[in-house]
Amino acid sequence: MWLQYQAGAPASLAALVKVEEIMKRILQLDEGYYHGAAHLFLGSYYGSRPxxxxxxxxxxxxxxxxxxxxxxxxxxxxxxxxxxTYARTVFDRELFEQLLREVMDFPLDSRPDFALANQVAKKRAGQLLADIDRYF
Structure with missing residues (x-):
């Protein structure tokens, strides 16, 4: 995610404050926009560091x-x-595994409108599960 790769860039820190405010405004206007994307961003933003x-x-x-x-x-x-972001940061292995197993068990053909995003997510979930002992 863009947020994770910008951690040390000073210019990105200023931009993140603006982005956070924009996401909060999106929540006020339509929290369901693009399947809760503003919540997804804020969850990542707040959970990406201890x-x-x-x-x-x-x-x-x-x-x-x-x-x-x-x-x-x-x-x-x-x-x-x-x-x-969240489960790894708070060292919750059980939640980490539960969420990623849910991804791995999800039938990709059940939501063709999410096919690409879900396929990428499934690949990443497999990578994270393979490395679980490195994180916990």
């Missing part, structure tokens, strides 16, 4: 859970981001 470095794990979890609801657990990038 609390002692400015992360907000509780807010992250709340946003991810809402994104899952709005996407009916069928927009798989939400589960992958939830596992990769």
């Amino acid at each position: 609390e002692m470095l400015g992360g907000k794990p509780a807010a992250s979890r709340t946003h991810f859970e809402r994104a899952l609801e709005l996407g009916d657990h069928q927009f798989l990038p939400a589960q992958v981001a939830f596992a990769e």
Whole structure:
């Protein structure tokens, strides 16, 4: 995700404050926009770093859970981001595995409108599961 690759860039920090405000505004206008994409972004944003470095794990979890609801657990990038950012950051192996198993068990043909995003998410979930012992 773009956010994870911009962690050390000073210019991106200023931009992130603006992006956060834009995402909050999207939530006010239409929180369901693109299957809860604003919740997905904010969950990743708040969960991408530990609390002692400015992360907000509780807010992250709340946003991810809402994104899952709005996407009916069928927009798989939400589960992958939830596992990769929040679950890894708070060292919740059980949640990490549960979310990624949900992705791996999801039949790709059941949501053709999400086919590409879900296929990419499924590939990433497999990679994360293969490396689970490195994270926990």
